[in-house]
Amino acid sequence: MLFNSTDFLIFLPIVFILYWFVFNKSLKAQNILLLISSYYFYSCWDWRFLFLLAFSTVLDFYSGLAIFRSSTIKQRKFWLLLSVIINLGFLGFFKYYNFFAESFAQFLGALGLEAHPATLSIILPVGISFYTFHGLSYVFDIYNRKIEPTTNFVQYSLFVSFFPLLVAGPIERATHLLPQVEKPRKFNYAMATDGLRQMLWGFVKKVVIADNCAEYANLIFNNSAEYSGSTLVLGALFFTFQIYGDFSGYTDIAIGTAKLLGINLLRNFAFPYFSRDIAEFWRRWHISLSSWFRDYLYIPLGGSKGGNWMRIRNTFIIFLVSGFWHGANWTFIFWGGLNALFMVPLVWFKTNRKNIETVAQGRLLPNITELLQMALTFGLTVFAWIFFRAESLRHAFQYVGDIFSNNLLSRPEVLSYSMLITIGLITTFIIVEWMGREDKYAIEKIGILWPRPLRWSFYALIILTIGLYMHTEETPFIYFQF
Amino acid sequence: MFLFFRNLLLFLLFSGIFYVFGTALIGIFAPRLTKNLNYRIGTGGNLYTRIRDADTVKNVDVMVLGSSHAYRSFDPRLFKKHRLSMFNLGSSAQSYLQTKVMVNRYIDQFNPKLILLEVYAGLLNTDGVESSVDFIANSPIDNDIIKMAFEVNHIKTYNTLIYGLFRQALKLDRGYKEPKTKSNGDVYIPGGFVQTYETINEKELLSFEEENIYRIKSKQAAAFLAIIQELKDRQIPYLLIQTPILSSRFRSYTNVTEIDSFYKQYGPYINLNHELTLPPSSYYDSHHLNQHGVDTMNAYLFKTYGAFIEALIANGNQ
Numbered sequence: 184m185l186f187n188s189t190d191f192l193i194f195l196p197i198v199f200i201l202y203w204f205v206f207n208k209s210l211k212a213q214n215i216l217l218l219i220s221s222y223y224f225y226s227c228w229d230w231r232f233l234f235l236l237a238f239s240t241v242l243d244f245y246s247g248l249a250i251f252r253s254s255t256i257k258q259r260k261f262w263l264l265l266s267v268i269i270n271l272g273f274l275g276f277f278k279y280y281n282f283f284a285e286s287f288a289q290f291l292g293a294l295g296l297e298a299h300p301a302t303l304s305i306i307l308p309v310g311i312s313f314y315t316f317h318g319l320s321y322v323f324d325i326y327n328r329k330i331e332p333t334t335n336f337v338q339y340s341l342f343v344s345f346f347p348l349l350v351a352g353p354i355e356r357a358t359h360l361l362p363q364v365e366k367p368r369k370f371n372y373a374m375a376t377d378g379l380r381q382m383l384w385g386f387v388k389k390v391v392i393a394d395n396c397a398e399y400a401n402l403i404f405n406n407s408a409e410y411s412g413s414t415l416v417l418g419a420l421f422f423t424f425q426i427y428g429d430f431s432g433y434t435d436i437a438i439g440t441a442k443l444l445g446i447n448l449l450r451n452f453a454f455p456y457f458s459r460d461i462a463e464f465w466r467r468w469h470i471s472l473s474s475w476f477r478d479y480l481y482i483p484l485g486g487s488k489g490g491n492w493m494r495i496r497n498t499f500i501i502f503l504v505s506g507f508w509h510g511a512n513w514t515f516i517f518w519g520g521l522n523a524l525f526m527v528p529l530v531w532f533k534t535n536r537k538n539i540e541t542v543a544q545g546r547l548l549p550n551i552t553e554l555l556q557m558a559l560t561f562g563l564t565v566f567a568w569i570f571f572r573a574e575s576l577r578h579a580f581q582y583v584g585d586i587f588s589n590n591l592l593s594r595p596e597v598l599s600y601s602m603l604i605t606i607g608l609i610t611t612f613i614i615v616e617w618m619g620r621e622d623k624y625a626i627e628k629i630g631i632l633w634p635r636p637l638r639w640s641f642y643a644l645i646i647l648t649i650g651l652y653m654h655t656e657e658t659p660f661i662y663f664q665f
Numbered sequence: 666m667f668l669f670f671r672n673l674l675l676f677l678l679f680s681g682i683f684y685v686f687g688t689a690l691i692g693i694f695a696p697r698l699t700k701n702l703n704y705r706i707g708t709g710g711n712l713y714t715r716i717r718d719a720d721t722v723k724n725v726d727v728m729v730l731g732s733s734h735a736y737r738s739f740d741p742r743l744f745k746k747h748r749l750s751m752f753n754l755g756s757s758a759q760s761y762l763q764t765k766v767m768v769n770r771y772i773d774q775f776n777p778k779l780i781l782l783e784v785y786a787g788l789l790n791t792d793g794v795e796s797s798v799d800f801i802a803n804s805p806i807d808n809d810i811i812k813m814a815f816e817v818n819h820i821k822t823y824n825t826l827i828y829g830l831f832r833q834a835l836k837l838d839r840g841y842k843e844p845k846t847k848s849n850g851d852v853y854i855p856g857g858f859v860q861t862y863e864t865i866n867e868k869e870l871l872s873f874e875e876e877n878i879y880r881i882k883s884k885q886a887a888a889f890l891a892i893i894q895e896l897k898d899r900q901i902p903y904l905l906i907q908t909p910i911l912s913s914r915f916r917s918y919t920n921v922t923e924i925d926s927f928y929k930q931y932g933p934y935i936n937l938n939h940e941l942t943l944p945p946s947s948y949y950d951s952h953h954l955n956q957h958g959v960d961t962m963n964a965y966l967f968k969t970y971g972a973f974i975e976a977l978i979a980n981g982n983q
Contacts, residue, residue, distance in 0.1 A: 203666060370666050379673075395700075604700060639676055643683035650684060651691060651699045655794075655820055 184227035186436045187390055188657055194224070199443055203370055210367045214337050217444065221346035225309070228350075232308035235273065236344060242269055243318035244339045247325045247332035259326060266322045274315050277307055282511030310350035312508060316475055317343050321357040323479050330357050338364045345446070347437040351430070351662040353451040353471035360448070368445035377627070378442025383645055384626045385435025392612050393428030394654030395605045396421040403597065404572055407582050412591035415582060417598075422572045423565045424609050426661060427456065430469070433660045435624055454620045456564070456613075457542050459556035461525040462535035464564060472508070476501045494530050499523040509571075514579060518570040525563050541621050608652055685827055692828035693837075702824040703798045704832070707843040710736070710757030711853045712803040714843045718855055719752060719771060726978065727751040728775045729857070730767055730892075731783025732759045732796075737953040738908040739781060741856030743963040747971065753857030755783060756800070760793040761888035762816050763800055766809045768892055772899065778978045780896060780903040784934075785910075786879040786924040789886060797822040801829040816884070862956050865911070865948040877917045879924050893931045902977045905934040909962060911951040912942050933977065941965055 184190045198220045206212035226233055246266035253259040291297070321342070324330045333339050342361050348354075403410060403418025410418070431452040441448045455467035465473050477486075484497045499520065506519020529535035542557065543549040549557065566583075573579035619625035630641045692702055707713050710733060726749040729739045735755025744751035752775060754767045764782070797817045800810055806829050814826045832838055845853045850863045896903045905928050915921070915938045928934045947958030954962060967974075 370669070372666075372669050375669055376672075600697070601700060604698065639679050640683065642676070643680035644687070646680050647684050647687040647691075650820060650824060651688070651701050653701065653820060655701065 184224050185657060185659060186433065186440075187386065190227065194220075195440065195443075202444055207370075211337070213368065214341050214364060217345060218337060218341050221341070221344040221349055224346035225344065225349055228309045229306065232311075235308055235311070236314060239270060239273065239314060239318055240340050240343045242266060243322055243343070244332075244336055246322050247339075248334070250322060250325050251332045263322060263326045267319065270315050270319055274311055277311055279511045286513075313352045313354055314343055314349060316354045316472075320354070320475060320479065324357050330361070333361060333365070335365070345441070347440040347444075348448055351433050351437070351660055352469075353434060353437070353449045354475050355449060355471070360446070363446050371445060374442050374445065374447075378439040380439070380626060380642070381435045381442065381624050382439030383642060384624050385432045385437075385439060386649055387612070387645060388428040388432030388435060389660070390432075390653040391428075391608060391649055393425045393432055394656075394658045395608065395652070396425035396428065397658060398654065399597065399602060399605065400425050400572065404574075404582070407578070407585060410585070410589070410596060411593050412586040412589045413593050414595040414597050415586045415589070416591070417595050419565050419569050419572075419582075419586075421605075423456075423561075423568050424612075426568065426571070427452075428612075429661045433662060450623060453623075454541075454616055454625075456561055457557060457617065457620055458560050459538040459542055459553060460529055460534070460560055461522065461563060462529045463538040464560055465522070465526075466539075472505065476505055480504060491531050495527055498526050498530050502526070513576050514570050514573050517576055517579070518567055521567045521570060525567070544621060604652070685831075688824050688827045689831040692831065699824075701821045702828055703821055704802045704825050704828050705798070706802045706838055706841060708757075708799065708802070709847070709849070709851070710799060711843065711847075711851070711859055712756045712799055713841070714845070714853050715754070715756065715857045716804045718857065719754060719775075722752050723774055723776070725750045725752045725775045726778045727781055728771065728777035728779075729753040729755060729781045729783065730759075730764050731755045731781075732785055732788055733757045733953060734785045734908045734910075735759075735781075735783035736857055736859050737861070737949065738783070738959060738962060740854070740858045740860070740959050740963055742854065742858070743960070743967075747967050751856060755857065756796060758788075758791060758793075758795040758799070760788050760791045760796055761885050761892060762793040762813050763796045764892055765888055765895075766800065766813050768895055769809050770807075772895075772901070777901060779974065780901055782892070782903055782905050784889075784905045784907055784928055786907065786918070786921070789889070789924075789927075790880040790882055791885065792819065792882070793817045793885070794819045794821050798825040801825045806830055806833050816888070860956050860959075861949050863949050864955060865945050865950050875917060876919050878920050879918055881927070890931070902980075903932060904974065904977060905932055907936040907938060909937050909941050909943055909954065909958070911945065911948050912938075914951045933973075935970065937962065937965075940969070 184194060198216070201216055202213055206216050222233055222236075225236060243266055246262050249262040250259050253262060321330075321332075321339075325332050333342075338361065341364050342355065342357060345355075345360070345364075400418055400421040403414055404422065407415060407418065434451040438448045438451075449471045451469060451471050453467040453470065455464050458464035458467055481497055481501045484500060485493055486497065487494055502519040502523035503516055504519070506515040506517070506522075509515040509518075526535065529537075538556075542553050569582055570576070570579045573582055615629070616625045619627060619629055622628050626645070630638045633641070688702065691699055692704060696702060696704060715736070727744060729735050729751060732755060736753050737755075739751065739753050739755075741751045741753060752771075754771060756763065759767075793813075794817055797814055797819070798821060800813065801822070802825065804810065806826070811826065814822045843853075850861050852860045854860050893903075907928075909915075921936075921938075925934070925936055928936075941962060943954070943958050943961060947954055947961060949955040949958075
């Protein structure tokens with residue numbers, strides 16, 4: 184079930200009404216309702232993978248208990264390893280089996296040996312990367328004695344499979360979500376309206392920005408050999424806004440939905456395209472994944488301790504792993520490596536935590552230095568997205584090569600009236616995002632103090648914009664494939 | 666909680682009203698600035714004129730329904746030579762959802778002895794949006810059109826409907842007159858036909874090497890069956906017919922047999938693509954005939970199926 188589908192428009196009000204009106208007297212009943220709803224939500228893609236989700240849940244629940252109850256370090260390690268191996272084993276099989284089989288055959292081919300690996304037609308279970316990481320963070324935190332395991336299976340299952348975050352995050356932590364699942368929840372008017380507001384902005388990002396950009400990004404990337412350099416640059420820019428609108432739009436809808444049910448999810452985006460360096464970008468893009476890798480990979484590897492080479496090695500490791508997490512393709516790994524490379528000067532000169540505050544805080548406009556820094560960071564990001572979007576590394580290099588060899592300064596061939604409308608929408612979107620960059624999402628506080636008719640007109644205008652400009656085909660979210 | 670629901674309902678009401686007036690205002694002042702509002706009065710297909718023409722006609726021998734393949738193929742002047750009065754209610758991309766509107770609106774008025782239902786296979790796969798906005802802009806909006814818009818269920822159709830209702834209420838199209846001759850060479854011929862002598866350009870002559878497949882949308886299939894049922898209930902004879910498309914295009918489809926079998930189940934069916942191979946000079950584009958093609962096709966139709974058509978008129982589908 185997609186958030187941007189009619190099914191979800193029916194599903195959510197039903198869950199909401201049952202949750203607050205029918206089952207509101209009992210926390211247990213509310214949690215069971217959410218759990219059943221989450222499993223139903225997931226089964227709309229493929230009910231067969233419910234068993235995998237359930238198995239992963241049972242495994243981590245009991246591993247957590249076993250780690251906690253183990254009296255020796257050896258036993259604790261055993262249960263931790265068991266959970267990690269099985270979780271990553273499933274992830275590896277469903278997501279990476281064919282990649283490894285084909286890459287191995289290519290490697291042998293390069294050595295002059297012929298191999299016909301047995302590739303399997305494996306369907307990737309939606310959200311497997313996300314719920315696997317939920318579960319792993321839980322057992323890691325118990326192993327590291329940050330939390331005690333829950334003994335309530337329903338609550339733990341809900342933590343793993345809560346439907347707003349089940350298929351594309353944010354990747355939650357037990358320390359943050361479990362306490363909320365364990366406590367009785369009261370309806371909070373301000374939180375619910377905030378949730379609706381965030382959902383509304385999420386829909387704008389998804390159906391107005393991302394899906395309209397996707398039309399042109401797909402056209403240009405799928406026929407890149409036919410286009411001039413200027414069109415290819417336009418294609419990369421469209422993809423840049425597509426992926427941001429798509430993923431952060433999904434996240435806004437997820438967080439907004441959870442707020443309607445009285446639950447706060449982790450923030451996942453903080454206006455990343457207004458970053459002044461790549462380190463800041465990665466503190467603002469897919470925050471829940473970046474912080475996951477920071478806590479469970481970067482820090483255990485030594486983090487920022489040690490010399491420059493050690494820190495650069497660790498940076499490369501987490502970016503390469505992060506790239507690989509996105510998908511079984513060399514393009515993602517290269518994209519990760521490229522970002523690591525962009526980080527090198529910052530890590531080397533220890534300036535990676537220079538830009539912590541929001542850009543131009545308290546001011547309407549950035550100064551020239553900030554503007555140039557943002558432009559450079561944005562340019563690097565756009566360049567890296569080419570590798571993320573391309574079908575293969577060969578395609579990516581060809582794309583980059585063609586940008587510089589084919590009339591970079593000519594008029595883009597694909598420029599059309601409807602494309603200009605999309606560019607106008609992107610421009611308006613950037614302005615609104617800039618206005619709200621100090622908040623959790625762009626329209627969190629815009630108009631909040633206005634008189635009600637004016638405030639409602641603003642939201643109604645957003646709805647009108649969606650109706651008049653939304654892309655008319657239901658398009659799945661990009662991150663569902665990860 | 667009560668406050669939340671009360672305010673939510675009030676907001677939904679407020680935004681609903683805002684949406685209607687906002688859409689109307691955008692439609693009036695900046696229609697080209699939107700992506701999902703497509704009110705185009707007097708566009709290709711001459712539906713505006715056809716509807717006004719049809720409203721003046723009563724009792725015809727043959728009523729033609731279908732897409733642009735219909736209004737660019739069946740010429741009332743040629744039917745007249747065979748002593749048959751005919752009105753062509755075809756319109757651009759008319760899917761079965763819109764054909765139902767035509768049937769409901771004109772069947773009693775026309776009281777036809779035979780219905781020629783043009784059944785281009787591509788119609789089974791259309792979402793009906795293009796034709797729905799054509800109907801909304803060029804035909805008076807009545808209950809059938811509103812019902813059709815809900816069946817199409819598309820944001821573009823809804824927006825255009827809202828704006829169309831607004832224009833209709835304010836009578837903004839009162840003074841409009843559609844030119845009989847269009848800049849692309851199309852000439853409207855009374856009786857619903859559109860004549861052209863333009864010939865297919867070379868680009869479109871390129872062979873269609875890709876393997877194409879006709880698909881069937883359940884919504885369109887259901888609308889088609891509803892039309893057939895309506896005609897059967899009213900005991901009006903009908904003939905399902907596919908008009909010729911450029912032979913290279915026709916050959917590119919790999920499941921023609923399946924489509925032929927589908928239509929054959931529901932009554933007498935002719936696929937002229939199997940019988941008549943016309944040269945490219947008979948085509949306006951890869952889909953549509955020009956007047957040379959129309960003359961040839963109509964002559965062939967009456968020569969080969971004239972007696973059958975007469976029998977259908979005389980005896981019905983039995």
